[in-house]
Amino acid sequence: MVQSTSSSVAPGTDWRTRVGPSPLLAEALDALAARAVDEAACRDLLELLADLGCDAPTLAAAAWFELARLDPAAWERRAPQLPEDLRRLVEGQLAAEKVWALHAQRGPGGGSEGLRRLLLAIIRDLRVVFVLLARQLARMRAATALPEAERQALARLTRDIHAPLANRLGIWQLKWELEDLAFRYLQPETYKRIAKLLDERRADREAFIRESLDELGRALAAAGITAELAGRPKHIYSIWKKMQRKELEFSELYDIRAVRVLVDSVADCYAALGVVHALWPHLPREFDDYLARPKGNGYRSLHTAVIGPRGKTLEVQIRTHEMHRANELGVAAHWRYKEGGGADAEFEAKIAWMRQLLDTRGGDEGALAAELRTELIEDRVYLLTPKGEVFDLPHGATVLDFAYHVHTEVGHRCRGAKVNGRIVPLTFQPASGDRVEILTAKLAEPSRDWLSPHHGYLSTGRAREKVRAWFRRSAQEANLAAGRAIFERELRRLALPEADLARLPSHFHLKNHDELLVALALGEVTPGQIARVLQEAAQPLPEVTQSSAPVASRHSALDQGALSIEGVGNLLTSLARCCQPLPGDAVRGYITKGRGVSVHRADCASLARLAAREPDRVIEVNWGRAAAQAYEVDIELRGYERKGLQKDVASVVSNANVGIIASSSRLFTRTGEVEMRFTLRVRDFEQLSTLLDRLVALPNIVDARRVGGA
Structure with missing residues (x-):
């Protein structure tokens, strides 16, 4: 059976019937009516959301947002009593207003891709995006009543943010109209010229489409294929884009005349394609199989171009009913918010996609796919400069990381930062949407403390490498002196005896101690790593020759095997309280009366005094399973x-x-x-x-x- 329709989308029932009763929505509408809000504009928005299949809370949130914008005090009073779900939806719309303000601040075409990424980063509920797109379309439909400057600004925002977002989400139902309306207001002369060309040939084109549908319908019925046929509307903006992309005149476009075939299964799609190609000669280079290779935004269909009736070219699109629904509504086609509803793998994949970065590579599908597999949006934060530029950094980045991301010289001269007007330390980690202002000095002077991972100044390797590069360009003597100071400070802090620095470089695959000191100054080797190597490579014990005074009475017990004792079997061992040796310290043991072996640092003054009095009690000990205990x-x-x-x-x-x-x-x-x-x-x-x-x-x-x- 073949059905022919003049429109690809059947008119829907009233939005109230589709959504059902909602006391919260009714309350918001009553409040808006009391404030003399344009009822037609509000109804248009709610009908668009219902067409997208949005639920009652989403429609209620759209209405409550209008109230929050018109009467913030009323919203503040009522918000605490509203469900958390609804508040989150309204707050998402309020957050989006920041992006619109930034777009106006940046001017035409300024940072649109960064703003789209920022928008998705600050919105935590998928439904908010549907409200934003539907509201923008409702505003564009009513834009003829606006002053010219406001209409132009609204159209630029639509072109830069909303239409690309609808395209990436695959919501063609909104995408085509958003693009056409923005094109109409931004390039009115070109829009009118193409619209006039379409109107001049409308009667001839419609007669041709009817003839083609009748002929194709009979062929499909003869093949036993149940299908729904319709003429496919061609949108003015897409016509203009194709003319620009392929450098064609309007008369050279073959797909101004187009039909769509909807069938029940994928097998029927290919069977219908065979019927089309058997009925009319096809143009080999104008065939696309988006069933086997869907577009990056999930679009699926068969596209072919043929020489149809009267020898005129005709584009034919073939897809299943479910594909058509998904193509028209994108993510919205799989909308599920019912308690206990079954999992929808395609819907979950769409949500995962939406939470990832938008494509910034000019439509490169392969690059898009690679990016979406590897870079989740939750792993990035999107920050603003005072001028409204958007920069993205890894999650956990500090304001100092941001300074180096903006420009290397800004990082070198950074002396402080403000986040949303408030002074913060350089270790502060801003969140998506924060406006960060870097306070700079006249001279570049990074601090070596910035390289220490324990101080928390930098979290990105890129910023650390820029700081290291700055210090590498400094005089070699300065790096050597700084490294030596760090090393000596570490020995003093850990109360270690003099260490043989020449034995350490091999542990870090360095040639000599000078290279080690430079690496320490540049943060390529940390003091903690030096401490660990000193522990692993403790020096042989020196002779003890100093004299007199009793050992402290308090000891720390050791697990058996933590130390090995030369010349005797296992004895009870404990750490002397007087010097508190640690693994890696050069140590010696002193045999006490009844308490086993007391282990001292080799340079312990108390041990020296005991050894001078009773040298036979001093024995050699070495660290054993020291790392296994505290x-x-x-x-x-x-x-x-x-x-x-x-x-x-x-x-x-x-x-x-x-x-x-x-x-x-x-x-x-x-x-x-x-x-x-x-x-x-x-x-x-x-x-x-x-x-x-x-x-x-x-x-x-x-x-x-x-x-x-x-």
């Missing part, structure tokens, strides 16, 4: 008192997974200085080094170091 260590912090300082210190220690055994503090009221001591349980040098880095980065902390009884 060790007590004392650290000292110095700084200036402020509210919440001890709480911040405790938070940093806790976040580093280090246990606090004991703590004490001392305040010097005359100077405001504070001294804090903590007894901690740490795993090794590297963990201690990282912790000291984080502590000294706290505001008001001047110094953080390990202390012992050496």
Whole structure:
């Protein structure tokens, strides 16, 4: 059976019937009516949303947004009593207003792709996009009543944001009309010329289409194929684009005359294609199989061009009814918000697509597919410059990362930042939609602290490399001096004896100690890594020759096997409280009376005094399974008192997974200085080094170091 219709979309029933009763929608409409809002414009918007298959909460949110815009105070009073779902939909529309304002600020064509990405980043509910597209179409339909300047601005916004978004979502039902209306207002003379050419040949074209439909209908019926046939409307903007792209005159376009065939299955699509090609000669280069290879936005159909009745070219599109519905409505065709509804794989794929970056490669389908597979929108943040430019960075990027992303020189000269007008530290991580202003100095002077991962200034490798490059260009002597200062500071902080620096470079695949110092200065090697290597490559024990005083009575117990003792079997071992050795320290043992072996740092003064008195009790020990347990260590912090300082210190220690055994503090009221001591349980040098880095980065902390009884 073959059905012929003059329109591809049947007229729908009243939107109230399709959506059903909604008290919240009715309340919003009553409030709008009381404020003399244009009823026709509101009805047009709601009918468009109903045509897209949107649910009652979506329509209610569209109406409540109009109220929020007209009477913000009324919205603020009512919003807390409304369902969270509805509030989220309204807030999404309010957030989109920021994008429209930015578009107006940037001017014609300014940063449209970045703004489209920003829009999707700040909207968290898919339904908001349908409302935005439908509202824009309703506004465009009524734009003839606007002043010329407003009409032009509205058309540019439609061309730059809404029409491309509708295209990428595959919502052709809105896309074609948005494009045509924007084209009509932006290029009225060209629009009128093409419209006139279409009108002049309308009668002849319609007669040709009727003849073609009758002939094709008989052929399909004879082949036993059930199909619905219709003439396909050709849109003015698409005609103009094809004329521009292929450099053709209007008379040279073959697809001004077009028909559409809707069948029940994919098999019927190919069977109908065979009937079309058997009925009329086809143009081989004008065949596209979007069933086997759908477009990037999900469009599926067979397209062919033939020499039809009277020897005139004719375009034929063949697809299933379901494909046609999906092609016309895109994501909206698979709209499901019913409780307990079954999963719709295609709909879920569309949602996943929508949450990903929009194509910025000029329609390159292959690049689009690759990008969508690898770069989720939740992994990026979209930030604005004071001029409204949009930059995207990885999630977790700081304002300093943003400065380097804007320009290398801006990063080098960065001395502070404002986010939405508020001064923030350089470690602050802005969110999508934030406006970031970088405060700069006249001279470029990056800080070496920016390279430390523990300080949190930079999270992107690109920014770190730019800082390293700046320091590489500095004098070699300056890098050597800075690296040596960092290394010596690390030895002092960890209370380590003098280390043989020449033994360390091979661990980092460097030629000599100068290269290691430069790498340390540039942040390519961290102090924590140095601490770990010192732990792994501890030096042989020096001879002890110093003299006299008793060892401290408190000891830290060790698991069996944490140390190996030369010349004897397994003995009870404990860490001496006086010097608190850590794995990697050069150590020696002292055999106590009844408490096994007390392990001291080799340079411990108490051990030297004991050894001078009873040298036979001093034995050789080495670290064994040291990494398998934790060790007590004392650290000292110095700084200036402020509210919440001890709480911040405790938070940093806790976040580093280090246990606090004991703590004490001392305040010097005359100077405001504070001294804090903590007894901690740490795993090794590297963990201690990282912790000291984080502590000294706290505001008001001047110094953080390990202390012992050496």
